[in-house]
């Protein structure tokens with residue numbers, strides 16, 4: 001099938017990359033809008049442009065570089081997506097998540113997903129980093145789910161559980177590292193809700209999402225989490241709160257992408273420090289003998 005995301009096509013892409021990668025990566029990192037600097041943390045980096053990778057989609061969003069970076073973080077082999085794919089770019093949902101399956105096929109055991117998000121929780125401030133403890137998959141309510149269609153058992157089961165999607169030990173680890181780095185003042189925990197985009201949400205939608213229990217809103221990440229859990233990778237996900245979502249009709253505030261990128265730049269250093277320290281502390285699961 002020329003979908004670009006069948007098991008065979010993902011395997012072909014993984015094999016193509018492993019031939020070029022310095023070593024098999026254990027941790028996969030996905031950089032959200034304006035957070036591409038995370039890739040610069042990697043030592044002995046090898047950069048491959050998405051346009052040269054077979055079956056890979058192309059990044060179309062400002063602030064998403066479109067490069068796959070291999071390297072090490074404190075000795076741990078990693079692979080980092082500088083630029084991720086979104087429903088609103090018009091790709092098939094399975095296409096937007098195929099890099100996650102390629103990570104799995106390359107040997108990645110843990111994925112760290114970062115994104116920029118709007119703060120629905122009024123206690124949140126611009127620049128806060130929210131540890132995602134759960135998600136609300138709005139497109140999924142309407143059947144827009146990356147696992148729709150024939151299930152390939154080589155990836156995972158037909159009906160995967162999502163109540164344990166966000167690894168509790170990794171959340172604990174992030175909190176401990178944030179305390180050590182004295183970042184606690186801007187660390188939060190919360191529920192991330194995803195919309196399809198590209199239009200930002202209305203005031204009524206923000207209020208409805210808040211009523212549903214969401215603390216932040218974005219246009220990515222959830223589909224990657226579902227695919228990562230389907231193939232049994234551990235997931236840690238962090239949202240950089242880049243603006244406060246507009247919740248009242250008197251407000252003059254207008255959400256915009258430039259503001260998203262600016263906040264990313266402001267908090268990038270701390271996000272890099274946090275993620276790199278966490279990666280260095282992630283225990284490698286004993287290799288299955």
Ligand SMILES: Nc1nc2ncn(CCNC(CO)CO)c2c(=O)[nH]1
Pocket residue numbers: 033061086116117118119200201217218219242243244245246255256257260
């Ligand atoms: N209110 C609000 N603020 C946000 N900041 C980042 N994002 C995530 C979406 N990011 C898009 C547009 O910047 C680019 O992927 C959002 C969002 O969806 N809503």
